[in-house]
Amino acid sequence: xxxxxxxxxTLAAILLCFSCSxxxxxxxxxxMAANGKIKVCSTIAQIGDLVEAIxxxxxxxxxxxxxxxxxxxYELVKGDGEKLARADLIFYSGLGLEHGASLHSLLKASPSSxxxxxxxxxxxPSRILKKGSEIDPHLWMDVSLWERAVEPIQERLSALxxxxxxxxxxxxxxxxxxxxxxxxxxxxxxxxxxxEKRYLVTSHDAFRYFAKAYLAEEGEENWEERCxxxxxxxxxxxxxxxxxxxxxxxxxxxxxxxxxxxxxxNRDSALKIASAGRELGLQLSLCSEPLYGDxxxxxxxxxxxKKNADVISQHLQ
Numbered sequence: 001x002x003x004x005x006x007x008x009x010t011l012a013a014i015l016l017c018f019s020c021s022x023x024x025x026x027x028x029x030x031x032m033a034a035n036g037k038i039k040v041c042s043t044i045a046q047i048g049d050l051v052e053a054i055x056x057x058x059x060x061x062x063x064x065x066x067x068x069x070x071x072x073x074y075e076l077v078k079g080d081g082e083k084l085a086r087a088d089l090i091f092y093s094g095l096g097l098e099h100g101a102s103l104h105s106l107l108k109a110s111p112s113s114x115x116x117x118x119x120x121x122x123x124x125p126s127r128i129l130k131k132g133s134e135i136d137p138h139l140w141m142d143v144s145l146w147e148r149a150v151e152p153i154q155e156r157l158s159a160l161x162x163x164x165x166x167x168x169x170x171x172x173x174x175x176x177x178x179x180x181x182x183x184x185x186x187x188x189x190x191x192x193x194x195x196e197k198r199y200l201v202t203s204h205d206a207f208r209y210f211a212k213a214y215l216a217e218e219g220e221e222n223w224e225e226r227c228x229x230x231x232x233x234x235x236x237x238x239x240x241x242x243x244x245x246x247x248x249x250x251x252x253x254x255x256x257x258x259x260x261x262x263x264x265x266n267r268d269s270a271l272k273i274a275s276a277g278r279e280l281g282l283q284l285s286l287c288s289e290p291l292y293g294d295x296x297x298x299x300x301x302x303x304x305x306k307k308n309a310d311v312i313s314q315h316l317q
Contacts, residue, residue, distance in 0.1 A: 031062045032086055038161055041087040043098055043107070044071050044294075046140040047116055047149070049301040051091055053175045054153050058164045064103075067296045068264050072234040076102040087112055089156060094118035095128075097137035099234070119152040120145065129208055136233055138293065142209035143183040143305060150176055182302055183213075186309040190214040197316045199254040201247060201273075203265035204231035206293030210308070230269045235262075235294075247273045251282060258315050260287045264295035287315050 031039065037060045042048035048063040055061060064083060065074050071093070084090060084106060092098055092107050094115030107113050117139050121128045127145055129136040140146040154172040158165035190198065191214070198215040200207055207227050216223035228250045230243040250256070251273075259270045270286055277284040289311045290297075292304035299307065 031060055032082070035060065038088050038157070039086055040089045040091065040157075041083055042090075043074075043092040043103075045296040046146070046301050047091050047093065047153075050146075050149055050175065051153055053178075054150065054168055054171050055157055056167065056171055058161060058167060059157070065098075067298045069295065070235065070264055071097055071294055073100050074098060074103055075100040076106065081106070084110065089114065089160060091116050091153060091156075093137055093139075095121060095135050095137035095139075114152060114156050116149045116152055120148045123151075124148055129212070131205060131208070131233055134233055136205070136208055138206045138209055138233075140209075140301065140305075141207055141293070142213040143179055143186060144213065145209065146301075147176060147179040147183070150179070178302070182305060186214050186305060189309045189313045193313050193316050196254075198226060199250070199256055200227040200260065200312065200316075201251060201256060201258075202227065202229045202260045202291060202293065203262040203267070203270055204235040204293070205229045205233045206262065207291070214309070230273060231265070235265045243269075244273055244276050248277055248280065248282070251277060251284065252280075257283050258285055258287050260291045260312065260315075262293045262295075263290040263297040265293075287311065 038055070038058060040051055040055060040059045040061045041064055042051050042061065043064045045063050045065075045067050048061060051059070052061045062083065064080060065071050080103075090107065090110055090113040092113060092115055094107075095117045097117065098104055098107060107115075117137055120139060121135075124145070127142075128139075139149070150172050154168050157168050161168075195217060200211060200215060205227075207229070208224070211227035212223045215226040220226075228247060230247050251259075259274055261267045261270045267286065274284040274286060289307075291308050291311060292299065296304045
């Protein structure tokens with residue numbers, strides 16, 4: 001009976017993947033078709049959601065990297081080159097996020113490309129975080145900082161479509177208000193958690209901007225001590241004993257009992273830490289709900305950030 005059930009579930013999964021692939025192909029074909037609208041391609045959904053909110057009915061928008069894939073190591077697949085060539089505008093993060101060789105070289109070479117996070121970094125250099133000598137590209141984890149990406153998107157759309165400049169300006173204004181509200185919601189939700197409990201262990205270092213903006217006290221100099229992860233800014237799955245020991249020391253020091261896996265990162269690292277902690281007598285568990293860092297996993301940017309706030313505040317109480 002178990003073998004039959006397993007076979008049925010496997011077949012269902014295959015059919016679902018096939019159905020999803022057909023739907024993705026249909027959407028891609030629709031986007032490629034000429035319809036008089038500006039064709040805009042964004043690498044990640046965190047950018048794409050801002051682009052769609054500003055561009056509205058005057059643009060056709062698509063995201064290159066599917067919501068459950070890792071943008072750090074993403075390489076071009078069949079059809080990606082055609083999408084990027086078809087796009088009137090390409091918005092990407094930069095700051096080392098999309099460092100897959102084939103995608104990185106094409107983005108840098110295209111005259112239609114706009115590195116949104118790099119534009120934010122140029123305007124607000126004091127707010128950009130580093131880990132060692134490496135720039136942290138996860139700007140969207142601080143909503144008040146990601147709000148600064150609205151301006152370069154609006155500017156480039158208006159430059160390409162001057163007749164729509166007033167339209168884009170009004171939609172950008174409305175988006176800014178919505179982002180302000182989201183930032184306040186996350187801040188208030190996390191600050192309601194007692195300070196001694198606002199410490200976070202995630203799968204990889206995607207939550208440093210989040211920790212500084214929402215977990216730390218205002219002006220806290222040692223905000224970096226509010227979060228840690230066994231893997232670095234780009235998850236590679238290579239966990240060594242030193243990574244495990246460092247995470248365990250953090251968990252013990254701050255009396256943390258829950259680890260937060262991420263939606264698109266392998267859970268093996270978190271499971272190894274939890275297992276090693278139990279051997280040392282620590283009561284550790286993995287949160288049943290994943291956090292969203294690099295990937296939105298199909299949620300909108302607003303949904304993923306609100307979900308992060310709700311899950312973290314609930315499980316740190």
